[in-house]
Amino acid sequence: MGRLVVSLVDTLADRERFSAEFRDRMMSADTQLTPATIDLLVTMGAVLGLVLGLAVAALGVLVVHQLGKGKLWARTLLTFVGVWLVITGVAALFSIGVVEGVGPLISGAGSIVQAVLAAGAIFLCQRPESVKWFLPRGRGPGKS
Template structure:
């Protein structure tokens, strides 16, 4: 079975202007990534403030696994390392996502599809926060909840803008509509 060739429109994306919807979607995704950094920082602060609980949990795990020779002092000294590793991984993920977001301006449809899937997942995982389910206590939990809701709103806006008419023509390399035709 053969498929028809896609319509031949203007040349590569470099020759075409980026539609306003795509530019705004890019800006919204950048805001989402900025909020992800705020969320990461709030999570790290919350982990630091609750390090006693973390050490207690790790102590229980050590006892259950029958690992001998690990002391509470060693576990306490591991907490800063754990925080640094968590922060580094978080920043790497945000950096990789930014590389994908940049591809929107280059008319890469794969980036639009990947961001749509990630955005739908992110928005759906925020729904319990909207209804107050699983929200902890304390300032960090409040910040994380608000940031999550703001991220979901920006994500949905970016997804809608990435799939509007002009944006579709841009990503699918279709010819532009000309008035009067």
């Protein structure tokens, strides 16, 4: 979530550049958009990104809540999403030297921290003590 906030703040702080890039793309597509419309579209894109980010964060809270209840599907989802976060964190780690600007640098650092936390969560959910927690109730080791 932190990466999203940093990216949105960076986008809105440098809105003129994003608007100019968007205007150039639209001119190549031969559409007639006014500068006010382009500025509105850039702002609406940032707002839509924030709304979708909040929805993903709410879904994350739901998965964490279900982990606490011992739901196996939540552990599986955490594992898949966590592996993806680790992969993106490693990619950010190796590309941090070529990043220009403070916003992308902070976003990359957030990605690395997120990857470390996701790897820790995956490790803790796969330990033998945790596996017992995710077994269906009444079915533990040695029980049929």
